[in-house]
Amino acid sequence: MTRTSLWDGHVVLLYESEQEHDDNLAGWMRRGFERGEKVVVTRLPGEPEGRMLRLCHEAGVDPVQARLSRQVECLLPAQFYPPQRQEELIARAFVEGFSGVRLSAHASTALSLLSERGYLAAEQAMDRHCRNGSVSALCAYTRPAPSYQPLRETLATHSDGVRAVGFSSWRGEDGVLLCGEVDLVTVDVLAAALDAAVGTVGTAEELVLDLSRLDFIDVAGFRMLLRATADFRAADGRVVLQRTQRSVARTLRLLEVDRAPGVRLVDGAS
Amino acid sequence: MSHIHQLLLAGSDEDVVASVVPFVLEGRSAGEPTLLSLPSPTAVAVRELVGTYAGLTVLATELTGRRPGTDLARFQALVQESMAAGTRVRVVNQIPPTLYRDWYQWRRYEAAVNVVHAHLNAWGLCVYDARRLSPGMVEDLQATHPFTGRGIDRRTNPQYQEPRAFCDAHFDAPPDPVEQTQPAVELLDPSPAAARAAVRDLAGHRAGLTDDNVEALVLAAHEALANAWIHGRPPVVVRAWAPPGRVLVTVTDTGRGPQDSFLGLLHSPDHQGMWISHQLVDVAHCRHAGGYTTRLTAPASQSLP
Numbered sequence: 374m375t376r377t378s379l380w381d382g383h384v385v386l387l388y389e390s391e392q393e394h395d396d397n398l399a400g401w402m403r404r405g406f407e408r409g410e411k412v413v414v415t416r417l418p419g420e421p422e423g424r425m426l427r428l429c430h431e432a433g434v435d436p437v438q439a440r441l442s443r444q445v446e447c448l449l450p451a452q453f454y455p456p457q458r459q460e461e462l463i464a465r466a467f468v469e470g471f472s473g474v475r476l477s478a479h480a481s482t483a484l485s486l487l488s489e490r491g492y493l494a495a496e497q498a499m500d501r502h503c504r505n506g507s508v509s510a511l512c513a514y515t516r517p518a519p520s521y522q523p524l525r526e527t528l529a530t531h532s533d534g535v536r537a538v539g540f541s542s543w544r545g546e547d548g549v550l551l552c553g554e555v556d557l558v559t560v561d562v563l564a565a566a567l568d569a570a571v572g573t574v575g576t577a578e579e580l581v582l583d584l585s586r587l588d589f590i591d592v593a594g595f596r597m598l599l600r601a602t603a604d605f606r607a608a609d610g611r612v613v614l615q616r617t618q619r620s621v622a623r624t625l626r627l628l629e630v631d632r633a634p635g636v637r638l639v640d641g642a643s
Numbered sequence: 644m645s646h647i648h649q650l651l652l653a654g655s656d657e658d659v660v661a662s663v664v665p666f667v668l669e670g671r672s673a674g675e676p677t678l679l680s681l682p683s684p685t686a687v688a689v690r691e692l693v694g695t696y697a698g699l700t701v702l703a704t705e706l707t708g709r710r711p712g713t714d715l716a717r718f719q720a721l722v723q724e725s726m727a728a729g730t731r732v733r734v735v736n737q738i739p740p741t742l743y744r745d746w747y748q749w750r751r752y753e754a755a756v757n758v759v760h761a762h763l764n765a766w767g768l769c770v771y772d773a774r775r776l777s778p779g780m781v782e783d784l785q786a787t788h789p790f791t792g793r794g795i796d797r798r799t800n801p802q803y804q805e806p807r808a809f810c811d812a813h814f815d816a817p818p819d820p821v822e823q824t825q826p827a828v829e830l831l832d833p834s835p836a837a838a839r840a841a842v843r844d845l846a847g848h849r850a851g852l853t854d855d856n857v858e859a860l861v862l863a864a865h866e867a868l869a870n871a872w873i874h875g876r877p878p879v880v881v882r883a884w885a886p887p888g889r890v891l892v893t894v895t896d897t898g899r900g901p902q903d904s905f906l907g908l909l910h911s912p913d914h915q916g917m918w919i920s921h922q923l924v925d926v927a928h929c930r931h932a933g934g935y936t937t938r939l940t941a942p943a944s945q946s947l948p
Contacts (some may be wrong), residue, residue, distance in 0.1 A: 539836060556835045557869050591837065591865055592916040620858030627919050 379543055380404040380511070382421065382533025383503035385569070385637035387516045387562050393538055394513055395428060398477060401511050402432035406444070410473035410509075412467040413446045422447055443469055450482040455492070463508055473507035481516045482529075489523040496530040499598035503533065518561040542566035544573060547580025547592060548615065555587070555594035563594055572580045577609035585616035595630050606635030615639045647766040648757055649797055650788035652773045659770055660688045663735050666768060666794035667693045670733040676725040677733040678718075680704050681770065683725070685737070700725075704739055708942075712921025714738075715759050716927035721764045721810060730761070731835065737770035745925060746780060747816040750766060753787035754806040754813070754910040768794065804869070810904035818928035819892060821884045828883035838868050838881045842892055850885040854941055860890060860925035860941040867894040867937040874898065875935060892939045898933030919941035 380401045388394040398414070405412040414425055423446045426436035439445040446462075447609055453459070454511035459476065466474035476499075483492050502508045512531065528535075540553040540562045549570040555563045574580045580602070590598075599641050612635060617625070622638070625631055631638040647785035653659045659681070669691065670677045680702040690701060705820055706713075723846075725732040738749060753769065760767070771784060785791070785802040786809055792798045818910065827849070828841045842864045848855040864881065871879045883892045907926055920926050925940040927929030 498872065554836060554839070556839075556865065557872065558835060589861070589865075591835075591862065591869065592919060593869065596915075620855070623682070623858075623864060624856075628915060629923055 377427065377473060378404050379536060379541060381509050383500045383510050383541070384512070384533045385528055385531040385533045385535045385565060386511055386513045387518050387537040387565065388513060389516050389537060389538070389607075390441065393475040395408070395424075395431075397536065398511070398513075399428045399431040400427060401475070401477065402445075404508070405473075405475045406432055406434050408473060409471060410507075411444055411446070411469065412439075413448060413453075413462055413474065413476045415450055415478040416450050416480070418449055429642050444471070447467070450478070450486055453478055454483055454486045454495070456495070457584045459594075462503075463502060464541075467507075474510070475509040477511040477513065480524075482511055489527070491576065493523065493527045493530070497529050500530045501534055518565040520561070520564070525565070525568055528565045529572045530617050532573045533569075533570050535562055535569055537567040540566070542589040545583055548583045548613070549573065549587055550583045552586040554589040555597075556589070556591050557593055560594055564601050567598065567607050571602060571605045571610070574610070578603075579613055580605065581615060583611045583616050584614055584618065584621060587618065587621055590621055590624065592624075592628065595625060595628050599630065599633055599636070602635075606633075610635060611638055612636050644701065646757075646758070646761050646763050647770050647790055647797070648788055649766070649790035649792060649826050650784050650800070651768050651770045651783070651793060652776075652791075654773050656685050656688075656772075659685050659772075660692070660791070660821075662794040663768070664692045664731065666735065667699065668927075669700060669764075670932050671696060672804065674732075675731045676728065676740070676768075677698070677735070678702060678721055678725065679737040680734070680899070682737060696835070698848050704737065709739075709742065710749045710925055711755070711908065712918070712926070715753065715755060718920065719760060719763065722760070722765045727766055730764075732765045734765055734767040735770060736767065739771075740772060742773045743775060746783075747813070747927065750780075750783040750787060750813055751785060751904075754809045755805075755905055757787070757806040758772055759904065759909055761802075777814060791882075798821050807904065814904040815929045815931075817939065818929065819891060819927075819940070821886050822882075822893065822938075824839070824884065826882040827886050830881045831866070833881055834880050835865055835868055835872075837921055839865050839901065841881070842883055842890075844939065845883050845885055846890045850943060852889045852890060852941060854894065856924075856941045856943075860892060860939060863920035863924045863926065863939045863941075864892040864894065866905075866920050867892075867939060869916060870894075870937070871898075871935075873897040874901070888943045890943070891945070893936050894939075895936040897934035900930040 386397050402412050429436035429439050429445055461472050487519050503510055536556060540555055540559040542549055542551050570580060630636060650684050651662055667677050676698040676699050682704055686701055697842055701932045722732045726879040733838050789800055789803045790797050830838060830841060835874045842861050843857060846852045846860050871894050878896035879895050905915055908923040927938040929936045
């Protein structure tokens with residue numbers, strides 16, 4: 374399914390500072406308000422609700438009014454995470470007459486309430502909900518992105534991509550778009566994005582990576598691109614790099630990334 | 644099957660022609676493909692005397708962006724292509740004297756050829772115009788070529804030095820005079836993104852380099868900074884200058900610098916960043932009392948091949 378905004382669908386936000394988290398969350402909330410959706414956010418136990426009210430304000434709505442009309446709901450993790458609870462929240466939003474619903478939570482709070490397996494199951498269920506186009510979910514993780522296998526698997530359930538400062542991925546019309554710059558600071562985000570991207574296609578299929586908005590990638594970034602897709606390619610999956618910018622195409626040719634098994638470069642700039 | 648790396652010191656253009664013609668003709672009768680990379684008047688004279696035949700390839704010499712890294716990769720690819728026939732390949736190469744300006748790079752190149760091209764079944768004849776060489780340059784050439792002699796007349800060179808030892812002793816480049824002047828950019832411990840933005844701004848907006856050269860310099864500066872972060876010691880300082888005709892970036896850390904004096908010339912999976920920088924821009928290394936500096940230079944006008 375094609376998404377029209379960076380903030381729609383099932384996406385991961387990788388953040389380093391509270392400020393970074395709040396700035397992104399405000400943008401994500403604004404998108405929901407613009408679409409007339411219900412916005413459900415979680416807060417940490419003991420965290421004042423004032424922060425959410427401030428974010429509402431930043432997102433362009435009157436916080437008091439939004440609370441009264443039930444367009445914004447601010448829940449504690451214990452109210453958000455029991456199994457089935459998210460499905461109830463989604464169903465209720467439609468009963469209340471909203472055109473859609475979006476939910477946001479911190480991975481760290483989820484893991485304090487659910488087992489890793491339980492959390493993976495919850496994220497897989499959420500990814501299914503998000504495919505109908507009127508449900509969106511933003512799952513916030515602190516950076517660096519977890520490399521621990523079960524968590525990495527969970528991160529990969531976010532089929533609409535990964536957002537972080539400097540780099541993001543999202544599902545576009547012609548494949549998975551990689552946007553921004555990849556360097557030693559954002560290379561973990563690329564790894565998370567590729568895990569998620571591989572999850573959008575089946576085994577032995579073609580994963581199209583649209584590089585038209587990838588402005589910079591360093592040598593370590595290309596090494597990660599090959600490593601993160603190695604299992605997929607070893608299982609007869611093919612990675613197609615398309616609409617590559619000229620300087621990025623030059624780098625990948627010099628590094629012979631286009632000659633790696635299972636990698637193909639198409640309509641890259643000459 | 645072996646690699647022969649031979650120095651031909653010529654006293655004149657006629658001298659070059661007189662030595663190269665028998666070398667090419669011998670190759671022709673032995674059925675060995677020959678690659679000729681000589682300045683055009685000499686190349687034309689040689690071709691008139693040897694004739695045109697299928698095994699002879701005349702290469703352009705005045706390529707833009709020609710530097711040790713690109714030459715090593717280019718000749719390796721060309722020789723491997725010609726070797727496909729299963730015979731030895733002959734190469735005659737005269738580096739254009741205009742490139743002698745960066746002699747510190749080319750003497751490392753000549754030493755590295757002995758290692759990088761060791762697996763090639765090739766007889767390479769490196770032609771130098773003795774009139775354009777200082778005694779020190781002649782010494783460097785004697786130290787880096789295992790063979791000398793006028794073409795087919797080939798002798799083992801007693802002055803030849805083990806290439807890694809030569810590169811160790813000649814790793815450090817002299818500073819560029821512009822480094823003594825006030826830099827246009829000076830950043831202390833910058834993030835890679837901040838360093839890239841500063842280089843892009845100076846090279847692209849202020850100095851007006853071509854987009855290709857801007858991005859080449861940005862990548863090379865970024866890789867040097869990444870190396871400084873990973874292998875070097877903080878603080879790391881990035882400086883940049885934009886004198887007429889070129890843009891220079893230096894990345895300095897307080898560590899001891901790389902231990903591998905072939906760094907960037909040998910294609911190794913562990914040092915791809917430095918290798919790719921050598922393909923894209925001029926790279927100079929300098930270990931000094933304050934630490935280690937990598938200097939990257941991109942020209943203002945030329946575009947990359």
